Ligand SMILES: *[C@@H]1O[C@H](CO)[C@@H](O)[C@H](O)[C@H]1NC(C)=O
Ligand SMILES: *[C@@H]1O[C@H](CO)[C@@H](O)[C@H](O)[C@H]1NC(C)=O
Ligand SMILES: *[C@@H]1O[C@H](CO)[C@@H](O)[C@H](O)[C@H]1NC(C)=O
């Protein structure tokens with residue numbers, strides 16, 4: 001019975017995709033509305049590809065961001081990835097004293113379901129910075145999820161990383177907490193949990209190896225159930241303490257509870273890539289002569 005239902009749904013979805021493709025032959029770049037069907041097609045293909053129609057909790061993507069010359073480049077690239085993923089809420093937290101119109105406009109025109117927050121890091125009070133970048137922004141997003149009684153899976157996704165969309169489907173089946181490899185991080189080509197018979201038995205990481213949880217921010221996902229169970233849990237603001245581990249310790253996570261994803265942690269689906277800031281050879285020229293809407 002369930003199979004027939006799935007088959008019918010897939011069949012109807014295919015017909016829908018087909019109709020949408022026909023109506024797409026006339027896309028022009030400056031017609032905003034015609035871009036929406038492209039998203040729908042990708043999302044339907046995506047649902048068909050992952051066949052998890054029954055069980056699809058929402059994913060909360062928490063992205064701290066700060067004003068810099070590559071900010072919109074990074075956010076656009078990540079936004080384009082997220083446009084392919086159904087059932088997400090993108091929580092974008094600006095490190096700023098106000099919500100900038102630039103990022104507000106970017107989010108609104110992306111048509112991605114989002115929440116726009118802001119909180120300023122105290123760099124100007126404490127110098128040199130004694131807390132990690134992005135920490136109080138991520139903590140604010142965790143508070144928002146709790147205050148708004150949201151339920152689903154939380155993923156801390158920085159705007160300059162690179163993501164295979166498959167990572168989001170790996171994350172979606174997280175029960176309490178899951179972990180997976182991350183590329184280009186920790187002075188290695190990748191860091192990863194060591195996984196044997198679908199159990200995590202150790203870690204492949206060299207950067208600060210004494211950490212209780214040698215994790216990168218992008219290497220794990222947690223269920224909101226844990227956040228609600230431990231309402232005080234947050235990332236540390238003490239820079240001499242391990243960052244990712246601090247949340248997991250507050251959430252009372254035990255190493256043997258962590259669920260390995262991505263084929264027993266053999267598949268690399270997210271990379272800690274970095275965008276190079278451009279060298280400004282003609283310093284005074286570029287910004288004086290070009291007027292852009294969103295710079
Ligand atoms: C595209 O639009 C033009 C003008 O609206 C129309 O004449 C043409 O038949 C359309 N082409 C297709 C393939 O639908
Ligand atoms: C596209 O969207 C922008 C902002 O919402 C709007 O100002 C513009 O008129 C739209 N363009 C078209 C062709 O609809
Ligand atoms: C974005 O959309 C929201 C909801 O419609 C609106 O309140 C907000 O002012 C918009 N932001 C910008 C920068 O236009």
Ligand SMILES: *[C@@H]1O[C@H](CO)[C@@H](O)[C@H](O)[C@H]1NC(C)=O
Pocket residue numbers: 147148149
């Ligand atoms: C969340 O749940 C609590 C307790 O059930 C309730 O008091 C509060 O109003 C809810 N908040 C929202 C935003 O729904």
Ligand SMILES: *[C@@H]1O[C@H](CO)[C@@H](O)[C@H](O)[C@H]1NC(C)=O
Pocket residue numbers: 238239240241
């Ligand atoms: C920060 O953490 C270190 C190491 O655990 C500890 O010795 C220190 O007292 C902490 N500092 C503050 C301000 O909490």
